[in-house]
Amino acid sequence: MNFNSPEYFFFLPITLVIYAMVFRREMLRDSWLLAISYFFYMSWNWKYASLILLSTVIDHYVGRAMHASNDPKHRKRLLILSMVSNLGLLAVFKYYNFFLEVGQVAAGPLGLDLAFLRHELLLPVGISFYTFQTMSYTLDIYRRELEPEPSFLKFSVFVSFFPQLVAGPIVRAADFLPQLRRTPEVTKERVHDGLRLVFQGLFKKIVVADLLAGLGVDAIFARPGDFSSIDLLFALYGYSFQIYCDFSGYSDIAIGTARIFGFELTKNFDRPYLAQNVREFWARWHISLSTWLRDYLYISLGGNRGTPRRTHFNLLMTMLLGGLWHGAAMNFVLWGAWHGLLLVFARGSTKFDTEAPAHVIVRRRLLTFHLVVVSWLLFRVTSMQNFLDYSSGLLRLSAGTQLSPMYYAVLGVGVVLHVIPQSTAAGWGHRWCALPAPVQAVVYAGCLLLFAGLSLGTPSFIYFQF
């Protein structure tokens, strides 16, 4: 089940009706949230729910045992147990074949064939998200920044809460567990606002992201040699807005759904292409991951406490691993390395600089945007040959276009969505939610029909593969 698939629109109202029935009984409410979260996940693959359960059991036990112990060595052993089990899951299911391929490159000259060691296990959806979520829980307890959750039920809901289970935002225990301990705040206003976010996310996904992919991006990336430099450039711009609308659309739906159930999830995007430098970009893009990497990786490596050279190394290493987090392939490693280098060069620049003259801000934004666009090329290509074909096509500087006016129109919508000031958008949202419910219902029904009509299938969200 995806947020953009028809079954979600049956799942959501049915689960909400029963949620309302059990709402006043804390244990039943938590049990219901857990049941629907596992159902949501198991509708994709029921077997892999056992991995979430395994991660939940280990980290719940480790968290409590670690908190109860004052022996630093014992605490460290417990932390290692948590890290090894979570990273072990990632290693087996996500990275095993990748490292095998790397090993094959090294073993090739020796005449060794490691192909027989390959496995064909399916990558569990959301594994990178929920393992990072549970690791942050044990790391926070290890650092004595968090009390463990005594209730296994509540901890299980924290790990598996369905709106953010498969593609984030990566929720911190310190933010979410307190919400589970009190009665969720479900009001008409919050339900309407949550629903608005759900439809906003669907609009971004179906009307912008999927159409950009279907109208041009996918075809052009599949055969870059058949297209002019202009088409290649606009496909790259298109992909930049496709991935933004796809992922931020998912986050909107996740945050909106959680809000309908009475919970708040962390903000994940803040108009990233308006960043004036790459540091600022990472403060606006996939915020829950970038802050996770900062707090648990960059700072653990020493952060900026050492020499400039050491700081540069820490930045590079953090972004390399951040790239690898996205996918077990060399292009993601290169994508991470590119961002690491950009961050090294951007060190010392100011985030959210509003003092500079307007033309300077525009120039910085354009430069940063294009540096990020280059990285999306690395992110999107399917092989090194694909990258070389695409790059050489871009540099050929050929004219002409096969893209339709509709493609450019959708790209324009993506740009407009991006540049609307947040205060303006918030004002519109507030006024919209104040409209009578029947008016909203008619518009939402029309939107559902429009989405069904514009849809070219129900493609998965890009970040599901991570």
Next chain:
Amino acid sequence: MGLIRHFSILGAIALVLIVIEVPLELRAYSRGFQTFLFGWRGITPSTPVEGKEARSFGPSPSFPFWSEVVPEKLEAGETRYWITSASHAAETQLPLDLIFPVVLSDLCRERGQPCQVLSASAPGFTIPASAEQIETLASKYPPKVVIVYQMANDVIELARLVFSGASLETPPSKAEPGEKQALVSPRVLTHEFVDNMTAHQLLRTNLSNRVVAQRILHDELPEAARKVFITRLSHFIAVARKHGTEPVLCTFATSHRSDQIEQFPEAHRLKLFAFSRELSMPGWARTVDLLNAEIRVLAQTEDLRLIDVAEQISGRHELFRDFYHFTPEGHREVAMVLANALLGAP
């Protein structure tokens, strides 16, 4: 329970959708389409002729063919022809006695050569689905000759697979073409429900197709996919032979040939794009040409009879109601072509 009031907007959305859907369902039902709420009025079995006894047609649970109901046992001297096709021979828009398998059986009788013609066809059928059907039903209704008139749905399915980067080895299904999600996740009841909503069908044929027309479309089905098409056909031939029947191949006819495709009407193009989302119109024409050429070669290699329907009627626009579905005149013409090939010229 008071909390449910806060969620009432969801009920209101459902109510609006129902208010939109019900009249559309009624309208579609009255026009002879399959609907979710009211089902299907059924095929129009025959054109009423005064003084003539009404004929009985399938498909029904006891007789799964889209043709005149016949006994399992053949009369002495009677030949059974089995036509395997898709919506070309399983029309929902025309009375069944105007469809070419039924017209063919009438022509047989007219020419004094008693026969049964079974239309083992259904909308959306691909060649593998037809092979499955012959495996299931050939023992009950053993045919002498199996005539294969299939191409469009296989092309749509293979184009979808090859251009989405999916494996061409994916087991083909009987699913309607144009439903990409069937390849990545199992179809569930809710999908069926939404797909069958008349509002959704209307949007697919009036909005999605316009979006498809704006895509970068491909001008040829790649060779790898064409090879799979021929493999499917070869497999069908083997299955037919296993059941002791003679397979007869047909080339596939279209309203416009490659050299006429520029004149293909916009409305028909949009109609095709409701199902086909990968190939441009020149791409369709070229693919049909290439596959027809390969069918001719296959017939020679396998030493099979070939009925070159395309050679005789492709490009005669008046015989088609869209790119590859026939008008009543077209059905009659195809039946004539088949009859001449099977029975000899009158």
